Amino acid sequence: MKRIQTIETRDLKKSAANGGCGECQTSCQSACKTSCGVANQKCERKEENKK
Amino acid sequence: MIHQYKLNGYNIVLDVYSGSVHIVDDVVYDMIAMYESAGADATVAAMLEKYGDRPDVTEAELYDCVEDIEALKKAGKLYSTDLYEGIDVGRLKEKNEIKALCLHVAHTCNLNCEYCFASQGKYHGERALMSYEVGKRALDFLVENSGSHVNLEVDFFGGEPLMNFDVVKKLVAYARSIEKEKNKNFRFTLTTNGVLVDDDVIDFANREMNNVVMSIDGRREVHDRFRRDYAGNGSYDKIIPKFQKFARARGDREYYVRGTYTHYNTDFTNDLFHLADLGFSRLSMEPVVCAPDDPCALTEDDLPTLYEQYEILAKEMIKRERDGKPLTFYHYMIDLSHGPCIYKRLSGCGSGVEYLAVTPWGDLYPCHQFVGDEKYLMGNIWDGVTNTGLRDRFKNCNVYARRGCDDCWGKLYCSGGCAANAYHATGDILGTYEYGCKLFLKRMECAIMMQAAMYEDEKENKKTE
Numbered sequence: 001m002k003r004i005q006t007i008e009t010r011d012l013k014k015s016a017a018n019g020g021c022g023e024c025q026t027s028c029q030s031a032c033k034t035s036c037g038v039a040n041q042k043c044e045r046k047e048e049n050k051k
Numbered sequence: 052m053i054h055q056y057k058l059n060g061y062n063i064v065l066d067v068y069s070g071s072v073h074i075v076d077d078v079v080y081d082m083i084a085m086y087e088s089a090g091a092d093a094t095v096a097a098m099l100e101k102y103g104d105r106p107d108v109t110e111a112e113l114y115d116c117v118e119d120i121e122a123l124k125k126a127g128k129l130y131s132t133d134l135y136e137g138i139d140v141g142r143l144k145e146k147n148e149i150k151a152l153c154l155h156v157a158h159t160c161n162l163n164c165e166y167c168f169a170s171q172g173k174y175h176g177e178r179a180l181m182s183y184e185v186g187k188r189a190l191d192f193l194v195e196n197s198g199s200h201v202n203l204e205v206d207f208f209g210g211e212p213l214m215n216f217d218v219v220k221k222l223v224a225y226a227r228s229i230e231k232e233k234n235k236n237f238r239f240t241l242t243t244n245g246v247l248v249d250d251d252v253i254d255f256a257n258r259e260m261n262n263v264v265m266s267i268d269g270r271r272e273v274h275d276r277f278r279r280d281y282a283g284n285g286s287y288d289k290i291i292p293k294f295q296k297f298a299r300a301r302g303d304r305e306y307y308v309r310g311t312y313t314h315y316n317t318d319f320t321n322d323l324f325h326l327a328d329l330g331f332s333r334l335s336m337e338p339v340v341c342a343p344d345d346p347c348a349l350t351e352d353d354l355p356t357l358y359e360q361y362e363i364l365a366k367e368m369i370k371r372e373r374d375g376k377p378l379t380f381y382h383y384m385i386d387l388s389h390g391p392c393i394y395k396r397l398s399g400c401g402s403g404v405e406y407l408a409v410t411p412w413g414d415l416y417p418c419h420q421f422v423g424d425e426k427y428l429m430g431n432i433w434d435g436v437t438n439t440g441l442r443d444r445f446k447n448c449n450v451y452a453r454r455g456c457d458d459c460w461g462k463l464y465c466s467g468g469c470a471a472n473a474y475h476a477t478g479d480i481l482g483t484y485e486y487g488c489k490l491f492l493k494r495m496e497c498a499i500m501m502q503a504a505m506y507e508d509e510k511e512n513k514k515t516e
Binding site: 038 | 128
């Protein structure tokens with residue numbers, strides 16, 4: 001695609017099947033305590049289990 | 052749903068429901084904006100009208116772009132519709148398992164900051180310190196209610212938690228003594244104003260704390276405007292050398308210098324750059340949340356300045372990254388390829404269900420922001436959550452339940468935002484704190500633009516290798 005570059009992103013649709021373990025950090029429990037989202041949270045699941 | 056924006060020379064198209072991010076040129080940017088409603092022929096005609104004088108824009112070329120757009124659409128990476136309506140949005144909260152506690156070990160503080168949401172650490176109540184017995188029971192309560200969760204988070208919070216440091220040390224020792232047997236991994240955070248930081252605190256924190264949050268607002272005059280002791284003296288000169296030593300000693304361990312900006316310092320990037328000059332590289336700066344009639348409250352008129360500030364910060368961070376002197380800004384951390392799954396993105400922050408705050412005397416609240424508001428008392432660490440109706444309300448707090456999020460492109464990045472902010476702004480935990488939303492969306496645009504810049508840098512580097 002000459003005029004379009006697509007950055008590699010996690011496939012959210014697939015994550016409906018392989019996500020949901022709940023081991024990730026609670027959103028507010030780090031630097032924020034007032035205005036946190038989830039975008040900056042890490043997934044705790046190992047790569048091989050995410051595919 | 053898509054969201055398009057131009058920033059710092061990048062044309063970015065976000066496909067909301069798939070999470071895809073595309074960097075496009077001006078022509079395709081315009082095509083994507085109209086293609087879905089106008090179709091191929093009308094889009095190509097419009098582009099020929101607009102860009103026809105450019106030698107690289109021919110009818111054949113534009114139809115090639117149409118094919119590319121269609122290919123992305125077919126792959127589910129463009130114009131995707133809501134794929135998750137039937138999903139078990141409550142999965143992460145269905146068992147009422149708890150995985151994080153905010154332990155209010157000290158409802159007292161050695162600073163008297165005017166803007167403090169916790170009313171100088173007292174949370175509108177009496178001064179109090181948590182006893183070891185209460186803290187120990189809180190940790191047992193967490194383990195007992197954590198189900199199969201291995202990673203358990205405990206934030207030592209206040210007030211100023213170092214005013215009860217002996218109890219903090221004993222509680223960490225107790226947690227470490229049970230984690231193997233219980234198959235748990237405690238991750239501790241210490242949030243401190245720095246006044247009582249010494250070598251003992253630094254050594255202990257470096258052994259035991261996964262994360263340390265150091266409260267500094269930035270430049271001396273900004274920091275000392277609010278962060279003063281009870282005699283009215285600013286704390287900047289006292290805490291900066293301590294925090295510098297602390298940050299150096301953290302090495303590769305996690306820490307954040309966290310500040311609050313207000314109407315008085317809408318040029319807050321100068322505070323962040325000041326902190327960087329002091330040697331701090333992991334930064335967070337939060338917009339103040341307070342009553343609208345408070346003189347330090349941010350105003351609608353401040354918004355253009357704040358947007359510009361976030362852009363200045365993003366551009367400067369790209370520059371520093373390229374110069375090999377990277378800065379981390381908490382709200383620009385985004386991992387597009389290994390970020391949270393869709394359940395996390397839909398289900399909200401977890402307050403009131405997965406995450407609870409514990410007062411010095413063992414009462415439970417949905418989060419630290421609700422402590423002191425008796426309507427939000429959930430139970431206690433001995434009897435557990437007894438106000439199950441309240442827990443159910445928080446359990447239902449998710450993107451789909453939150454009014455005002457339906458058409459928002461940012462909903463899978465914020466997960467509906469902060470329940471406490473929504474409550475304070477609208478009287479309802481399912482409301483939306485619109486001012487906070489505006490700033491959040493701006494931060495996301497900047498964060499994703501930075502990812503685009505890094506993506507192009509990597510590509511360029513590969514070419515030259």
